Amino acid sequence: MVNTDIAGRRLANQFIRSSASMKPEEVVRRLGALQAQDYLQAVWAIGLRTPSATLAQVERAVAERKIALTWTLRGTIHFVPPEDVKWLLQLCAPRLLRQAVRRMEQLELDEKTLGHARKIIYKALKNGGSIRRPDMLELLESEGIRTGGQRGYHILWHSAYSGLICFGPRSGKQQTFVLLDQWVEHSRELSFEESLSELALRYFTAHGPATVQDFAWWAGLTLTEARAGLDAVKSKLETDVFSGTEYWSPASSGGHMPATSEVHLLPGFDEYILGYSDRSAVLEPETAPLIVPGNNGVFLPTIAAGGQIIGTWKRTVKTKGVDLKFSPFTKLAQDHEERLMLAAERYAAFLGLPVLTIMR
DNA sequence: TGTCTTATACCATGGTTAGG
DNA sequence: CCTAACCATGGTATAAGACA
Known part of the structure; x- marks a missing residue:
C-alpha cells in the first residue's frame, strides 16, 4: 500500500531530499553501499544525493580511492567505502561462492583453472598497475584460459569475491581492474557479529523506515542473520508500526515528513x-x-x-x-x-x- | 572531416516457484 | 526458513557505412 509518510522519510534518510551538502564519498559512507550494476547510472545515484556534484567530481573520488567499486552484496557490483570492502567480502563471499558452484561447473571453471587465472591476474597487477577489461581477458586467453561466453565475466567475478581484485578508475569508457590489497590502503577488521550489526545500523539509518525482511534482501543475508544484526542495534533506532508491520528508522528521523510535490x-x-x-x-x-x-x-x-x-x-x-x-x-x-x-x-x-x- | 545511423557483441541479476 | 533451478532483456560501446 502506498504510504506517503514512509516515502517522505525515505527520501530524507536516503539524502534524495537533501538539506546538507555532502561529498560523493560521504554519500557512499552514509548509505553503506550503493548498487552500481550499471556504472553510468550509479554515478548519477551519487550525484542525485549531492546538491551540486558533477560527474567529473564523482569520477575523481573513485580515482582518488575515496570510493571503492567491486562486487559485494547480493553478488552484484556496489560503490562502497574502501575501508569496508574486506569485511563486507568476509560477510558475503562464502555464501555467494557456494551458490555459484553449479554455474562454475556449467562453464567448466574448476578450482584449478580459477587458481591459474588468479596467478596470471596477480602477476600482471602486482607492480601496482591497472589493466583494462579487454586486455585482461586477452591476457588470460594468451595463457590458455578461454574467456568466451560468460567465462571471462565469471573468472573476474570469482576473483573479486576471492579478495584478489576490485575495479579501478575507468580508462576512457573501459572498466579497469587493480589488486584489492594495493588499491585499499586501510581496512577495518570486524568479526562476523560486528559485521552484521554494523551493516544493520548503516542500512536502517540510511534506508529507514524499513523492515528486517527489507534488510535481509538488500544485504543478501538470511533472515536469521538479518535479525541478529538488527537486534544488536535496536537501541540506536526507533520503530513504527504501519499496517501491523514493524519498521525501523534512525532515531533522529522522528516527526512527520510527508512527501511534497518534489x-x-x-x-x-x-x-x-x-x-x-x-x-x-x-x-x-x-x-x-x-x-x-x-x-x-x-x-x-x-x-x-x-x-x-x-x-x-x-x-x-x-x-x-x-x-x-x-x-x-x-x-x-x-x-x-x-x-x-x-x-x-x-x-x-x-x-x-x-x-x-x-x-x- | 565530423556527425549520425545501424548492426552487433557483450555486460549485467531479480523474480518466481518448487521442494527440502 | 532456506536453497536451487529456471526464466527473462535493456543499456552501452564500437565499428562500419551513410550522409551533410
Whole structure:
C-alpha cells in the first residue's frame, strides 16, 4: 500500500531530499553501499544525493580511492567505502561462492583453472598497475584460459569475491581492474557479529523506515542473520508500526515528513527502489511491472513525484548535449510538470551538458 | 572531416516457484 | 526458513557505412 509518510522519510534518510551538502564519498559512507550494476547510472545515484556534484567530481573520488567499486552484496557490483570492502567480502563471499558452484561447473571453471587465472591476474597487477577489461581477458586467453561466453565475466567475478581484485578508475569508457590489497590502503577488521550489526545500523539509518525482511534482501543475508544484526542495534533506532508491520528508522528521523510535490529523476537500480524487498510504499502494484519490462531484473530509470514512482525516463548523450525522453504512466499535474523541468536541468548540470531535446 | 545511423557483441541479476 | 533451478532483456560501446 502506498504510504506517503514512509516515502517522505525515505527520501530524507536516503539524502534524495537533501538539506546538507555532502561529498560523493560521504554519500557512499552514509548509505553503506550503493548498487552500481550499471556504472553510468550509479554515478548519477551519487550525484542525485549531492546538491551540486558533477560527474567529473564523482569520477575523481573513485580515482582518488575515496570510493571503492567491486562486487559485494547480493553478488552484484556496489560503490562502497574502501575501508569496508574486506569485511563486507568476509560477510558475503562464502555464501555467494557456494551458490555459484553449479554455474562454475556449467562453464567448466574448476578450482584449478580459477587458481591459474588468479596467478596470471596477480602477476600482471602486482607492480601496482591497472589493466583494462579487454586486455585482461586477452591476457588470460594468451595463457590458455578461454574467456568466451560468460567465462571471462565469471573468472573476474570469482576473483573479486576471492579478495584478489576490485575495479579501478575507468580508462576512457573501459572498466579497469587493480589488486584489492594495493588499491585499499586501510581496512577495518570486524568479526562476523560486528559485521552484521554494523551493516544493520548503516542500512536502517540510511534506508529507514524499513523492515528486517527489507534488510535481509538488500544485504543478501538470511533472515536469521538479518535479525541478529538488527537486534544488536535496536537501541540506536526507533520503530513504527504501519499496517501491523514493524519498521525501523534512525532515531533522529522522528516527526512527520510527508512527501511534497518534489520531483526526482532516479537512475535505474536506484537504492530508493532496490533498497527494499517490499517496494509497495512508493510503487503502485499496477505500475510496478512497467519499471522492469519483461520482469527480467533490469530496472529502468524512474521519475519520482512526491516520493511516488510515476514514470520512467531515459537519456541519450550526444556530442553537444543530452536528449531526454520522459514516459509518465499518467498525465502529470502542472506543478509536477514544472518541477520535472527543474530535475532535468539538474541532471544535465551533473553531466556538464545542455539539454538538447525533451521528448515524450 | 565530423556527425549520425545501424548492426552487433557483450555486460549485467531479480523474480518466481518448487521442494527440502 | 532456506536453497536451487529456471526464466527473462535493456543499456552501452564500437565499428562500419551513410550522409551533410
